[in-house]
Amino acid sequence: MEHYLIIARxxxxxxxxxxxxxxxxxxxxxxxxxxxxxxTGCAYAVRIQSMDLTAALQALxxxxxxxxxxxxxxxxxxxxxxx
Amino acid sequence: MIYFDSAATTFQKPRSVxxxxxxxxxxxxxxxxxxxxxxxxxxxxxxxCRSELADLYHAQSPEQVVFTSSATHGLNIxxxxxxxxxxxxxxxxxxxxxxxxxxxALGAKTAIASAPLFESAAVTEAFDxxxxxxxxxxxxxxxxxxxxxxxxxxxxxxICQTRNVPLIIDASQSAGLLNLDLTRLGAxxxxxxxxxxxxxxQGTGVLxxxxxxxxxxxxxxxxxxxxxxxxxxxxxxDRLEAGTHNMPGIAGLLAGIRYVRQHDPAAIxxxxxxxxxxxxxxLRTMPxxxxxxxxxxxxxxxxxxxxxxxxxxxxxxxxxxxRGVAVRAGLHCAPLAHRTAxxxxxxxxxxxxxxxxxxxxxxxxxxxxxELLR
Numbered sequence: 001m002e003h004y005l006i007i008a009r010x011x012x013x014x015x016x017x018x019x020x021x022x023x024x025x026x027x028x029x030x031x032x033x034x035x036x037x038x039x040t041g042c043a044y045a046v047r048i049q050s051m052d053l054t055a056a057l058q059a060l061x062x063x064x065x066x067x068x069x070x071x072x073x074x075x076x077x078x079x080x081x082x083x
Numbered sequence: 084m085i086y087f088d089s090a091a092t093t094f095q096k097p098r099s100v101x102x103x104x105x106x107x108x109x110x111x112x113x114x115x116x117x118x119x120x121x122x123x124x125x126x127x128x129x130x131x132c133r134s135e136l137a138d139l140y141h142a143q144s145p146e147q148v149v150f151t152s153s154a155t156h157g158l159n160i161x162x163x164x165x166x167x168x169x170x171x172x173x174x175x176x177x178x179x180x181x182x183x184x185x186x187x188a189l190g191a192k193t194a195i196a197s198a199p200l201f202e203s204a205a206v207t208e209a210f211d212x213x214x215x216x217x218x219x220x221x222x223x224x225x226x227x228x229x230x231x232x233x234x235x236x237x238x239x240x241x242i243c244q245t246r247n248v249p250l251i252i253d254a255s256q257s258a259g260l261l262n263l264d265l266t267r268l269g270a271x272x273x274x275x276x277x278x279x280x281x282x283x284x285q286g287t288g289v290l291x292x293x294x295x296x297x298x299x300x301x302x303x304x305x306x307x308x309x310x311x312x313x314x315x316x317x318x319x320x321d322r323l324e325a326g327t328h329n330m331p332g333i334a335g336l337l338a339g340i341r342y343v344r345q346h347d348p349a350a351i352x353x354x355x356x357x358x359x360x361x362x363x364x365x366l367r368t369m370p371x372x373x374x375x376x377x378x379x380x381x382x383x384x385x386x387x388x389x390x391x392x393x394x395x396x397x398x399x400x401x402x403x404x405x406r407g408v409a410v411r412a413g414l415h416c417a418p419l420a421h422r423t424a425x426x427x428x429x430x431x432x433x434x435x436x437x438x439x440x441x442x443x444x445x446x447x448x449x450x451x452x453x454e455l456l457r
Contacts, residue, residue, distance in 0.1 A: 009308060
């Protein structure tokens with residue numbers, strides 16, 4: 001199922017993102033970012049459904065929360081999305 | 084035991100604190116180290132604790148809340164972030180060794196804004212006289228750990244803002260009791276213990292960091308972020324939190340903070356002040372006792388120091404201890420405060436209260452003391 005991964009710089013930042021998305025009524029989950037997606041090593045990601053991307057980004061930017069990177073999962077592969 | 088040494092650590096804690104610590108031991112691993120439930124439960128608890136503190140002290144983000152092992156740990160980070168070796172600092176006359184020793188280790192040129200005990204206007208005036216634009220940092224305790232003197236941090240913050248000098252506040256004795264607004268004060272750092280007025284366990288502390296404050300690391304190591312990079316992350320809280328977190332401590336601290344917020348810091352402070360006032364008024368009626376308190380306890384929190392003519396303070400505290408009253412005597416790791424107040428030679432006996440003390444306990448203490456002084 002297609003979904004987006006929003007990479008955060010730390011677990012605390014990912015939690016801030018999660019709370020902001022919760023407040024905007026957007027369902028999400030935090031988990032460890034796949035190693036293949038993080039050049040700098042350990043990171044956390046917030047996973048959202050593809051239909052929520054625009055609203056999610058609006059909610060994050062409203063609270064000055066900036067993703068490190070965003071990836072879309074399609075048929076089991078990740079592709080970076082230009083911000 | 085009648086415990087009047089809460090300025091050192093609050094010994095009686097809310098029951099929820101030990102329960103939270105036990106739960107953490109059974110259910111939490113380490114935040115930022117995995118995505119499995121025990122790691123995420125730890126991360127959620129740490130985040131909740133940061134959020135409560137950010138809310139209580141008006142930090143704009145939970146990331147500005149850094150966990151430390153004590154206020155001393157936080158003050159070391161703060162002082163060493165802002166004062167270079169041989170730099171210039173201005174401190175109040177009531178600072179603890181947690182401030183003066185790091186400054187001495189840095190070989191800092193330290194000016195002391197000395198003022199008589201309980202004279203807030205004189206403290207402000209002293210800082211106003213000494214703080215110049217080339218001062219690297221101003222450091223001031225909110226409340227003296229020896230005398231309970233509440234220092235005018237708002238006025239001092241204003242002086243710092245006007246002269247663009249960073250301010251470090253040591254909130255060791257005011258955390259959980261008096262209001263502090265990190266953002267409005269424009270403070271660079273506020274350091275506090277978790278184990279005093281916030282009722283967390285020993286081994287916990289908090290450093291609140293101003294948004295634009297540059298921070299230097301005391302420790303380097305694993306943070307669970309940017310692992311390939313060999314420099315510490317440049318963002319908070321990771322930059323200042325190398326190594327495994329004290330999760331039982333943080334869980335206990337969270338329970339303590341929730342207790343304090345539920346019981347209202349101002350109400351707790353009011354109760355402690357009333358106990359201090361009762362103790363001070365009663366001590367004044369005893370011959371040979373000198374009490375360091377203003378009659379109306381304005382500018383003073385729930386801490387009272389006294390001396391008894393002809394009695395060594397340590398011997399008196401030991402005698403009280405043998406009779407089940409725990410107090411602290413001597414210099415309280417704050418020789419500067421004693422020098423400023425003129426009690427360096429004798430030291431003092433200090434009574435410091437918590438939300439768990441009662442008027443009956445103060446009354447019992449007074450009876451015991453009266454017998455000892457006969």
